[in-house]
Amino acid sequence: MPLKRKDLLGLYIISGAEIKEILDTSEAMKEIFTRSVKKIPTLRGKTIVNLFFEPSTRTKSSFDLAAKRLSADVMSISKSTSSVMKGETLLDTAKTLEVMGADVVVIRHSIPGAAEFLANNIRASVLNAGDGAHAHPTQALLDLYTIREKKGKIKGLKVLIIGDIAHSRVARSNIWGLLKMGAEVRVAGPATLLPLEIEKMGVKRYTDLDKALEGIDVINILRIQLERQARGLFPSINEYRHFYGINQERINNDDILVMHPGPMNRGVEIESAVADGNSSVITEQVTNGVAVRMALLYLLVGRNNEDEKIV
């Protein structure tokens, strides 16, 4: 079954059933990792374009690897190598990709809505790999996948997202995805990093970390960008660590699944003992990211190839 849509722009527009389908497909994809030859011919002859207008090592290499494992042709364009530097608009870039026959365009952009704009102007499927503070659906899906894999379920779990919620696309996509899959979602952080009216999304808002931690099953720790301090959103790294840093003392329960989308500021938002501890699944998130992205590429391009099988 292909996805019921041309693009994947965010998890707010996608149904719980579709999320489940993506996670199930990801499971089949992950099985390929165990083989000696980790490559299948499913997307042979398809062209995937990685359009990265914002620097990203992990997401880009994860998409690269996912596309290659499905035998697709992969083309990468970054801001520094594209005509954007020469003043070309996103619309013109889209038109260029169109005539080059792209089947899927994976876009990372610093401006919210850029993926939707591209999707509205191009016949190819658009996969949002992060647009500003708006959405990062593949990250959220790999988080959901990891939670389901480790906890056996998502429904009913209490999940805490901690850190810079205001500027985080990961937080937003996680919130939509987790709520659709039946989890209870809490967000915590300094009030300056919690966006206005966040509760209307259906989450509980905390500025007191210890209260937020009560009874949780999963904690997803967001990276703190040091430039936020320069903008006066919190007074110092030391103070942030004291009030919102996750350390062994605060996470003294091995059943709490510890997640982080990376890259981490060790010793700031997360103590190394926690990052490398038994409850941490941070490295597995990276592995699962490849499987989830393979699943999505397959499901999006597969919309025109319903007869093709995964294996």
Add this chain to the structure above:
Amino acid sequence: MKKLFKNAFIIDPSNDLAGKYDLLLDADKIVAIKKEINQEGCMIIDLKGKILLPGLIDMHTHLREPGFEEKETIKTGCEAAAAGGFTTIACMPNTNPVADNQATIEYIKARAKEAVVNVIPIGSITKGSSGKELAEIGFLSEAGVKAISDDGNPVMNSEIMRRAMEYASSFSLPVISHCEDKNLAGDGVMHEGYYSTILGLKGIPAAAEEVMIARDIILAEMTGAHLHIAHLSTARGVELLRDAKKRGLKITAEVTPHHLLLTDQKVKGYNPDTKVNPPLRSDRDRKALCKGLKDGIINVIATDHAPHTYEDKLGEYDLASFGISGLETALSLLYDNFIDKNVFTWEELLDFMAYGPAEILGIKHGGLKKGSTADITVFDPDISWKVSKEKMKSRGKNTPFANNVLQGRVVLTVVKGNIVYNNMNGEARILYDN
């Protein structure tokens, strides 16, 4: 040739008109309004089923000339105004060069002479609208400006704003304030609230406007100046004005059609045509603005017509320019959403869009009476039309109302006795030679 308008439903509260009349023009003057006029040798225009109003005034437009002619010119802006039923418009000074000197004002006036509607220039408060040093307000007044404003920018320095108010009072010029605390607004692109949160766009809090309204009210009280708040957009702003008016201060305010009709929810989908400053606010704010208007706290509806090129509004939301091209849709939007739904009356609308702005700008609007200058708007409530970007007269096609079907449309605009816009047969023609 004399013009005889027959069978119109004429509404003009200032001259106690609300009923079917004939109206006769000779050159630029109204010479008779009677139940029935029969005269030979006139151009006769039958307005059965149509509503004839005193010409509308928009006290807040951006005509972009000089300097940004690719967005709009005085000529095209006035054509858009005529198509919207406006016979007089005031233009903001944020041109290039800024209208902070007599020469630029004279240039605008010269260009306006060739345009189809009356243009009233507004001068800047500070040199270059940079908020640092007072413009030559006295000379601007001599050149014919009817108000001063740094619109597009606030005057952030309270001392400068105080002196501007004091100084402008000597010339009886209202100070039109663009209330926005730049530090609080930051690099926001939409209203800060639930929708900015889910869309991931940077927010402009309502407080960015409200703290400046509060400051300006305090300064107006101190100086006794006439303060006019431009494009009011928040509920708390309405309350601040309500309090100020209770204390008898000389403060007036305007609201735009888009702030009366749209909310931040409209930004979903990232259509850059919804990007405007101040931003589309919450539904609570929107309702408070409607109530503020009804209660008389807000005096005027002004379009804040802000035309931009296609490229200015292309692509990513953050990069798009702020502004909505508003002249051509205003009256139909207000009729369709408010008059037709009995929220307010034609009489109230004329206060908001003709007599209110005239009073604030200190210009004469005789309305519809014998001897008055014939500035007239004719509206047909029976026409249903679809807003089409391609058909807009303005160079700015940036409207969030594109493809909306609206009830009621301007069919004739008469300026100084000349028919400058004729849409009686659906051709929507601008006429330069009468």
